[in-house]
Amino acid sequence: MIEFYNVSLSYNGKRILNNITFRILKGEFVYLIGASGAGKSSILRMIYFDDFPDSGTVIANQFSSAKITAKEIPYVRRSLGVIFQDFKLLPDRNVFDNIAFSMRVTGVKPKEIRKKVLRMIAELGLGPKRNHLPLELSGGEQQKVAIARALVNNPFILLADEPTGNLDPVASMEILEILQRINSRGTAVLMATHNYGLIKKYPHRTMKLENGELVEQ
Amino acid sequence: MSLLFSIGEGIRGMGKARLAMTLSVSSMILTLLLLGSYLIFALNLNQWITDLREKVEIEVFMEPEARQTSIAQVKQALEKQPEIETVQYVSKADAAKRFEEEFGQNIYDILESNPLPPSFIVQLKEPYRSSKKIMELAAGWKNLPEVDEVVYQKMLLAALENYIRWIQLGAVAAGLFITIISISLIYNTIRLTVYARKDMIYIMRLVGATERFIKRPFLVEGLIQGLIAAVFASLIVFYGVKIVKTFIYPYITMDNRIYVGMLLFAVGIGFVSAGLSVRKYLRIV
Incomplete structure (x- = not known):
């Protein structure tokens, strides 16, 4: 599924990750923790091939960072979902269109888009907010829209970069419960977070980044 | 879609x-x-x-007393040339008329006889209106029977x-x-x-x-x-x-x-x- 072999990465001459090796299996839930700037987001970016290691290899869904071509990258990205702390929603589109966007850009037929998006909206309890713009939603609701957008293409893994970073404790808990539910259906989750309280509430395999090294906890 | x-x-x-x-x-x-x-x-x-180039005319002047056979020969030679668009013959009488139009005096009031030579006003086709080409053609026309001289606006053409x-x-x-x-x-x-x-x-x-x-x-x-x-x-x-x-x-x-x-x-x-x-x-x- 996801494999890192001796991966090192530097930014502006500063080494962020040093010889990191790990594997995430199908259906796993993994936390990635560490201080700010420790390289958590860099690990996620390398999984969706937005960044490449200086040395070592990253393998995501059988595509290797050493061999992948620019043309193949979009197809790998369609097989994984990504959510962020700042949601990255399109502010001029309502809930339905934000979720549908990821299917439209991959050329899915309108009928199928409608069916899947409505199902996703219902599943995440966004029904009454279907025609609302992101700015009319709470932080928790915006993150739900982002999750729906990430899931609508049935990814094998959901990459969550500090998904609760902008949310209050209640909304954070709700988001984590959604992620648990998604995971229980077989989608792997890799969540980078600072929120140790949530980890205690829902314990899973945890990897900690410390001085560029990875420590399993 | x-x-x-x-x-x-x-x-x-x-x-x-x-x-x-x-x-x-x-x-x-x-x-x-x-x-x-x-x-x-x-x-x-x-x-x-x-x-401007269209206005550049070439005048082929015959000897003042050129014979009609020579004039016809020159006319025929000019008309045959592919570079030429129009040829207009100006007889001695026409020249006298033009003189009167330009200077307001009848030539016979000044002189006893008309010294103005017959001529041809030649206009070249667009691609041949360069001074180099005109010089080339003029040199050839000078050898035609009883042609005295070939005149054109050299200065205007050079300046252009x-x-x-x-x-x-x-x-x-x-x-x-x-x-x-x-x-x-x-x-x-x-x-x-x-x-x-x-x-x-x-x-x-x-x-x-x-x-x-x-x-x-x-x-x-x-x-x-x-x-x-x-x-x-x-x-x-x-x-x-x-x-x-x-x-x-x-x-x-x-x-x-x-x-x-x-x-x-x-x-x-x-x-x-x-x-x-x-x-x-x-x-x-």
Whole structure:
């Protein structure tokens, strides 16, 4: 599924990750923790091939960072979902269109888009907010829209970069419960977070980044 | 479906980034006006040069007492030459008449006999109106029977050829300069519209849109912007030419191909600039 072999990465001459090796299996839930700037987001970016290691290899869904071509990258990205702390929603589109966007850009037929998006909206309890713009939603609701957008293409893994970073404790808990539910259906989750309280509430395999090294906890 | 999506996104994008779009279309209109004005200038300059060259006449003077057989021979020889457009024979009597028209005096009031020689006024076809070619032809005509001399406006022709070369070179340089300025101005303003939608580009990349797919809405946008700018610029040029013709310079020439050129330039540059801007931006985000 996801494999890192001796991966090192530097930014502006500063080494962020040093010889990191790990594997995430199908259906796993993994936390990635560490201080700010420790390289958590860099690990996620390398999984969706937005960044490449200086040395070592990253393998995501059988595509290797050493061999992948620019043309193949979009197809790998369609097989994984990504959510962020700042949601990255399109502010001029309502809930339905934000979720549908990821299917439209991959050329899915309108009928199928409608069916899947409505199902996703219902599943995440966004029904009454279907025609609302992101700015009319709470932080928790915006993150739900982002999750729906990430899931609508049935990814094998959901990459969550500090998904609760902008949310209050209640909304954070709700988001984590959604992620648990998604995971229980077989989608792997890799969540980078600072929120140790949530980890205690829902314990899973945890990897900690410390001085560029990875420590399993 | 995906093409419709791209067109929809392109139109939507223009509505969203209104300021950037207005800037972009305005700069396109300005540069098109510059380009249009230049093309009109070049067209009129060319027309002026053609008119001037048309006025260059060559006079082939016969001996004052040339025989009719020689005159007929020369006429036939001149008419046979492929470089010649028209040959007009001016008899001694015609020459006397022209003298009277020009100087207001009858030649017979001044002299006892008419000393004016018969001649031929020759006009060359457009491609042969250079001093070099005229010199060549004149040398040949001098050997025809009873031809006294061949006269043409050497000075005017030399001046035309000397200055026109520089004027044309200057016009070409100005045209190139305007084109480069236009391209860079339009390219940079279109980049603004692309930048205004960097979030959308990022999200498209994130959810697995191909580069080609991401580019399409921007290409559509570039095309539409070019089209809008071309329509506005053409209208301004159309009425501008009308005003100039009515109030300033009635001889101004306009060619519809200039409108077509402006349209193609605007649409082409909108399309190419949008493509380049997104490509560049895709490397960054």
